[in-house]
Amino acid sequence: MSQNVTVLGAGSWGTALAMVLADNGHRVKLWARRNEQVDEINHKHTNNKYLPSVTLPKNLEATTSFEEAIEHGDALLISVPTSAMRETVASLVNINKSFPYVIHASKGIEPDSLLRVSEVMLDAGIDQVTNGIVCLSGPSHAEEVAKRQPTTVTVSSETYDDAKAAQDLFNNQHFRVYTNEDMVGVEFGGSLKNVIALAVGLAEGLGFGDNAKSAIMTRGLAEITRLGTHLGAKPLTFSGLSGLGDLIATCTSKHSRNWRAGYQLGRGKALETVLHEMGMVVEGVKTTRAMQQLADREGIEVPITSALYDVVFNHQQPESASEQLMGRLKKNEQEDFYPNVTD
Numbered sequence: 278m279s280q281n282v283t284v285l286g287a288g289s290w291g292t293a294l295a296m297v298l299a300d301n302g303h304r305v306k307l308w309a310r311r312n313e314q315v316d317e318i319n320h321k322h323t324n325n326k327y328l329p330s331v332t333l334p335k336n337l338e339a340t341t342s343f344e345e346a347i348e349h350g351d352a353l354l355i356s357v358p359t360s361a362m363r364e365t366v367a368s369l370v371n372i373n374k375s376f377p378y379v380i381h382a383s384k385g386i387e388p389d390s391l392l393r394v395s396e397v398m399l400d401a402g403i404d405q406v407t408n409g410i411v412c413l414s415g416p417s418h419a420e421e422v423a424k425r426q427p428t429t430v431t432v433s434s435e436t437y438d439d440a441k442a443a444q445d446l447f448n449n450q451h452f453r454v455y456t457n458e459d460m461v462g463v464e465f466g467g468s469l470k471n472v473i474a475l476a477v478g479l480a481e482g483l484g485f486g487d488n489a490k491s492a493i494m495t496r497g498l499a500e501i502t503r504l505g506t507h508l509g510a511k512p513l514t515f516s517g518l519s520g521l522g523d524l525i526a527t528c529t530s531k532h533s534r535n536w537r538a539g540y541q542l543g544r545g546k547a548l549e550t551v552l553h554e555m556g557m558v559v560e561g562v563k564t565t566r567a568m569q570q571l572a573d574r575e576g577i578e579v580p581i582t583s584a585l586y587d588v589v590f591n592h593q594q595p596e597s598a599s600e601q602l603m604g605r606l607k608k609n610e611q612e613d614f615y616p617n618v619t620d
């Protein structure tokens with residue numbers, strides 16, 4: 278059934294998801310902050326800064342009016358960087374309109390508060406406008422979704438009904454949507470893989486090869502799983518689309534802003550230069566800080582994240598961070614493999 282759908286955030290991901298919704302016959306209103314971008318979307322049917330060489334469907338309209346966008350929607354998707362989620366939800370709750378559920382597609386952990394995106398939304402008062410939050414996550418580069426290349430994602434919510442409604446809204450022949458009841462795991466998988474993608478990019482920027490890349494991905498997944506399950510996620514979720522699936526997509530793709538940022542850092546560029554030149558959000562930088570803070574708070578070891586943290590925030594040379602990682606105490610691969618051995 279065709280619906281009016283509002284998408285807040287006209288960056289790469291908000292626009293690509295708006296295209297999926299428009300392809301499904303929904304009347305989509307995309308909220309953007311800048312007049313020139315709205316004019317471009319409405320008149321040229323392009324969004325060149327974020328999705329070059331892509332023609333947008335005609336049933337996708339943009340507006341700079343937040344109120345107009347909210348008024349339009351029977352369903353609502355928020356796709357802004359994690360750092361903008363709090364203020365976006367604060368603006369939303371100022372408008373007298375409620376939604377059966379609100380979907381978010383952001384992949385980050387807020388530094389200092391150490392909240393996942395759905396928790397940030399709750400902290401900002403989203404429960405004043407809805408009883409349901411749905412998280413959409415998985416291996417899904419906007420550039421490929423916009424070309425209608427086969428993509429799979431997962432949607433997660435506290436109730437099956439909300440996840441199912443989001444699945445029905447987005448699922449189509451090119452964009453296959455699964456449900457998953459483990460929202461904690463889905464959110465941790467999607468956000469923490471960005472940290473590992475930065476580390477892989479950095480290693481490749483240093484000139485290391487496939488062995489190092491594979492090691493960081495595999496041991497990185499072990500870190501994500503260790504921290505995530507300690508905080509309530511289900512282990513199996515990390516071998517699913519929002520875990521291993523997205524880790525592979527992000528660590529092995531030249532589309533990935535996180536991988537590319539890491540690569541440039543490994544080539545010796547300063548972080549500020551890398552972020553400025555990217556012109557798009559690199560969630561993994563702030564999430565590296567948040568993941569390290571979470572691990573410190575919980576007493577969980579995350580050696581790859583800690584090494585990356587030192588390079589990004591403590592001016593450690595990447596080469597010496599790598600030496601430090603390789604020179605750590607010898608370990609079992611699985612922590613509980615030889616339960617009676619202590620050395």
Ligand SMILES: NC(=O)C1=CN([C@@H]2O[C@H](COP(=O)(O)OP(=O)(O)OC[C@H]3O[C@@H](n4cnc5c(N)ncnc54)[C@H](OP(=O)(O)O)[C@@H]3O)[C@@H](O)[C@H]2O)C=CC1
Nearest residue numbers: 287288289290291310356357358361383384418419557558
């Ligand atoms: N791109 C991808 O392939 C995927 C991205 N994601 C996730 O989606 C989220 C959004 O990323 P993405 O679309 O790629 O990011 P982009 O950098 O492509 O776009 C960011 C968008 O957010 C807007 N924005 C920035 N700051 C604010 C703010 N303070 N208030 C309101 N809007 C703001 C920007 O507006 P303006 O142009 O005016 O600056 C722009 O429309 C991230 O969490 C990302 O990890 C998830 C899956 C895939």
Ligand SMILES: O=C(CO)COP(=O)(O)O
Nearest residue numbers: 415416417418533534535
């Ligand atoms: O999450 C993504 C793909 O699933 C996008 O990753 P980047 O933000 O690194 O581009």
